[in-house]
Amino acid sequence: MTRSSAPGKVYLFGEHAVVYGEPAVPCAIERRARVGVQRRDDEKLRVHAEDLSLDGFTVEYGGGADQQPDVDVSESLVSAAMGYVDGAIEQVRDVTGEDAGFDVTIESDIPLGAGLGSSAAVVVAAIDAATRELGVTLEPTEIAERAFQTEYEVQDGQASRADTFCSATGGAVRVEGDDCRSTEAPDLPLVIGFDGGAGDTGELVSGVRSLREEYTFASDTVEAIGDVVRNGEDALAAGDFEELGRLMNFNHGLLSALGVSSRSLDSMVWAARDAGAYGAKLTGAGGGGCIVALDPSDETETALSYTPGCEETFRAELAEEGVRRIE
Ligand SMILES: Nc1ncnc2c1ncn2[C@@H]1O[C@H](COP(=O)(O)OP(=O)(O)O)[C@@H](O)[C@H]1O
Ligand SMILES: C[C@@](O)(CCOP(=O)(O)O)CC(=O)O
Numbered sequence: 001m002t003r004s005s006a007p008g009k010v011y012l013f014g015e016h017a018v019v020y021g022e023p024a025v026p027c028a029i030e031r032r033a034r035v036g037v038q039r040r041d042d043e044k045l046r047v048h049a050e051d052l053s054l055d056g057f058t059v060e061y062g063g064g065a066d067q068q069p070d071v072d073v074s075e076s077l078v079s080a081a082m083g084y085v086d087g088a089i090e091q092v093r094d095v096t097g098e099d100a101g102f103d104v105t106i107e108s109d110i111p112l113g114a115g116l117g118s119s120a121a122v123v124v125a126a127i128d129a130a131t132r133e134l135g136v137t138l139e140p141t142e143i144a145e146r147a148f149q150t151e152y153e154v155q156d157g158q159a160s161r162a163d164t165f166c167s168a169t170g171g172a173v174r175v176e177g178d179d180c181r182s183t184e185a186p187d188l189p190l191v192i193g194f195d196g197g198a199g200d201t202g203e204l205v206s207g208v209r210s211l212r213e214e215y216t217f218a219s220d221t222v223e224a225i226g227d228v229v230r231n232g233e234d235a236l237a238a239g240d241f242e243e244l245g246r247l248m249n250f251n252h253g254l255l256s257a258l259g260v261s262s263r264s265l266d267s268m269v270w271a272a273r274d275a276g277a278y279g280a281k282l283t284g285a286g287g288g289g290c291i292v293a294l295d296p297s298d299e300t301e302t303a304l305s306y307t308p309g310c311e312e313t314f315r316a317e318l319a320e321e322g323v324r325r326i327e
């Protein structure tokens with residue numbers, strides 16, 4: 001059995017707009033997905049995903065449209081579950097040239113579909129573990145590129161390189177189109193609020209795409225997010241938390257205008273601001289899930305713990321390290 005882990009992330013700035021070539025700055029956090037991979041004697045793929053539903057489930061199937069898995073959970077849950085892992089294994093077969101089968105076990109500290117990049121972390125860790133299981137070691141940047149291809153396919157051609165590059169390399173990163181690089185970040189006092197829900201990344205990205213096609217002011221909004229990000233980069237380099245917070249607030253407003261916030265995300269954002277956070281915004285695709293706030297004091301966490309609609313709040317530490325092997 002070969003095991004790897006990879007971190008989730010928050011977006012300081014730039015989600016959604018990054019899909020259309022604007023820059024974004026995500027930041028890896030110490031919440032990880034761990035994937036264990038064991039080669040099989042046949043070409044089947046068997047996936048055990050503890051966290052996918054309350055009880056977890058195991059599916060075994062041969063792959064291909066005619067061989068649907070025989071399990072007692074809804075088909076949409078299974079296809080959502082299998083899409084990313086299937087795609088990751090396809091990439092591994094492509095790199096190694098071997099039609100290998102695997103037993104895959106996934107455990108994760110990252111809530112699903114909540115904007116903390118669980119999909120990217122699972123795909124990155126799976127590609128690393130499965131290639132190493134076959135004796136091939138890839139550089140983090142190649143894992144990032146392969147993981148991006150997987151997200152791109154599963155999300156119907158609508159994905160940026162931001163999540164997968166950030167998860168593979170760790171730290172804070174800057175992504176603009178296919179230009180992906182690490183960037184310096186001070187120690188950021190990040191507080192997360194989680195509403196216990198999830199958003200559908202593909203649907204939310206499609207919604208923004210339609211708005212952009214319909215209204216010039218919606219495509220202007222996407223460009224305005226790019227301007228916020230460029231200002232945010234200067235604030236990050238200067239370690240100016242007040243300016244970072246102000247820009248995070250602005251970024252949230254623009255995302256809200258694009259229709260990807262929700263009542264609970266807005267409540268958590270306002271609770272954080274009222275508690276004295278420098279700033280707060282939703283992170284990731286939105287629709288439900290998580291917000292990220294900047295607050296070195298305990299006030300935001302305390303306020304969020306009393307906010308209706310907030311199910312969990314925690315401090316997020318920057319993950320310096322991206323994908324890594326588990327001995
Ligand atoms: N622990 C896990 N086990 C299996 N699949 C997972 C796990 N965590 C995430 N995934 C996959 O990632 C998908 C969620 O990704 P996405 O909608 O992009 O949200 P996010 O990346 O913000 O968490 C899930 O539907 C599932 O396919
Ligand atoms: C909305 C988007 O910018 C980020 C999605 O992040 P997440 O999967 O919700 O963590 C999409 C993308 O960049 O591929």
Ligand SMILES: [Mg+2]
Nearest residue numbers: 117118119120
């Ligand atoms: Mg995702």
